[in-house]
Amino acid sequence: MRSLQEKLDSIPDLVDYFYNDTLPPHARHLPGSTPIPAEFTNWRDEQRAWREAAVLFDLSYHMPELFLSGPDALRLLTTVGINSFANIASGRVKQLVGCTYDGHIIGESLTYCHAEDSFELVSGMTLQNWVQYLAETGDYDVTVQRDLATPDTATTQRAKFRFQLDGPNAERIFGDVVDDEVPDIPFFRTARTQIAGCNVLALRHGMAGHFGVELSGAYNDMEAVRAVLIQAGAAHGLRQAGTRAYFSARGESGWMAHPLPAIYTDERLRGFREWLPADGWETRQQLGGSFRSTAIEDYYVTPWDLGLDRVLRFDHDFVGREALEAIAKDDHRRKVTLVWDKDDVMRIQRSLLEPGPAYKYLEFPVATYSFQQTDRVLDDDRTVGVATHTGFTVNELDVLSLAIIEASHAEPGTEVSIVWGEPDGGSRKPNVEPHRQATVRATVATAPYAQPVRQFKANIRPPKD
DSSP states (O other): OOBHHHHHHTOSOHHHHHHHSOOOOSGGGSTTSSSSOSOSSOHHHHHHHHHHSEEEEEOTTTSOEEEEESTTHHHHHHHHBSSOOTTOOTTBEEEEEEEOTTSOEEEEEEEEEEETTEEEEESOHHHHHHHHHHHHHSSOOOEEEEEOOGGGSSOSOOSEEEEEEESTTHHHHHHHHBSSSOOOOOTTBEEEEEETTEEEEEEEOOSSSSOOEEEEEEGGGHHHHHHHHHHHHGGGTEEEEOHHHHTTTHHHHOOOOOOOOSOSSOGGGHHHHHHSBTTSGGGSOOEESSOOOSOGGGGOOOTTTTTGGGGOOOSSOOTTHHHHHHHTTSOOOEEEEEEEOHHHHHHHHHGGGSSSOOBOOOOSSBOOSOTEEOEEEEETTEEEEEEEEEEEETTTTEEEEEEEEOGGGOSTTOEEEEEESOGGGOOSOTTOOSOBOEEEEEEEEOSSOSHHHHHHHHHOOOOOO
16 A cells, blocks of 8 residues: 555544554654653653753654745745744744644644745644645645654654753753853744854743743754753753653643644545555554544544634635634634542552452553543533543642543533543553543643643743734
8 A cells, every 4th residue: 555545445444443453653652762761860850850940851853854945935834824924034933733624633833934935844743744745736836855753764863953951940051051142032932052162043932831942953963062951950950851751741731732633534635645655644643542433533623622723813825714714603622631639540540459450550650552542521421521641740749631621611620520541441552451441530720730831821922023
């Protein structure tokens, strides 16, 4: 088989296939697929570092990149993005969000503008595939270069290194390592500087409620820059964090990453599916959890489901605009955090010490048994939403899930329940043990949940253009 479409034509039940017979494509679920260890010390102290001191994440391997250049590069991104590019300029970064013609999410990418005709897309494999497909099949004068994530290539060599420096002491460390004057960088803007004599691009943003900075540069300069950061960070409590801590941060930050791309059924996307390879990311999605539908469309999400309606602008023509204008008039589900009842958490963990099948194993710091974990959220016996990205944060001393629920149940303090574990004793996924389901009491809270992140976002003022 050469294409995703041919693969889909051979699968009688796509939900069953994704639920039982696939392995996830992301480095988070593939131990040893990147040079980053699971832990440098231990994930508890590494979590505490972004709250109490400073943390250094190495993002150099798990995210794909796409470099887009040419006279029509901006026109292509404007066609893809539900967000506006009217005020884009060199040095600015946008969160590119792409939808299908029906208004469902394909994916998102962080998009750097280096010049009026030069852009760099970071993360979001399916959205990057969509951009490349349109570039190759549409009337666009552009050039596309891809730099795939390490698990999808035969080498760890990347075009660029990428570090995230975060925590309350991140700004002090950044000031200590810059060779010359420390640049004043507004939020979601970049500045070029030098560290250890190496050219570095610094992006101002944070995931932990602080003025963090993302640093990128030539891959061959990675170790020189890392060494200076670690040396300067020693006086400020800097810890390097492994993959276990990094992928657990979503519970505090509220980022609902990697929803199922809504590309499998729309006839208008047949050309895209015929262009995609049979063994690509789109074929290697993986469903799991207590929510089990018979229709793949029930796993699709809209911008409102993910809280991405905040970037939606109807000031330009883009794929999905007509559908989203109609959807905008409807009632919408909302993104929230669900705080698990501690007694129910202990009941699940205690079952490991009791005879018979235990409840579904609750992995700390984050559940990794499925790429798209989707659990039923109930009010009594009625499903009012779905929960995902379940994990524990030592900073809050809570088990949290991100969730998409009906607006009538989205008010903080509302009590709901989560069905934890898969039906019928578990799926055929090799990392899912035989188990029984548990009903877990939970309380609705804001997303993001962590108070420092909420305060940081509330105080951000976008730079004037």
